[in-house]
Amino acid sequence: MHGEYRSLLEKKTFTPVEQASTGPIGCRWLYKTKHKSDGTVRYKARLAIKGYEQVKGLDFNETYAPVSKLTTLRSLLSFAAQNKSSRGCHRVPQPRD
Numbered sequence: 551m552h553g554e555y556r557s558l559l560e561k562k563t564f565t566p567v568e569q570a571s572t573g574p575i576g577c578r579w580l581y582k583t584k585h586k587s588d589g590t591v592r593y594k595a596r597l598a599i600k601g602y603e604q605v606k607g608l609d610f611n612e613t614y615a616p617v618s619k620l621t622t623l624r625s626l627l628s629f630a631a632q633n634k635s636s637r638g639c640h641r642v643p644q645p646r647d
Contacts, residue, residue, distance in 0.1 A: 551579055554595045572608060576600040 558564065577599045584592040604610055 551595050554597065557622065576602050 569624075577597055580596050580598050582594045584628060586592065
């Protein structure tokens with residue numbers, strides 16, 4: 551856990567600040583045990599915030615944009631190829647706040 555925290559500080563993922571008047575957003579450590587095929591065990595830890603405690607406009611101004619995985623892209627391209635979809639650009643309307 552201390553190593554992960556030190557790594558977050560070294561990579562400048564966040565900057566410690568004074569406590570705000572509204573109070574901090576909760577967080578928790580998530581632990582995972584990885585078993586490799588050669589029999590070795592690796593312990594991993596990561597710090598995650600409790601996103602459901604955030605209030606728009608107070609804790610953040612923009613929404614999170616998820617990143618797709620390569621398997622998702624492959625599935626989408628496979629689906630398009632099987633259905634003989636033509637490629638093109640489609641404009642998707644953005645919701646307004």
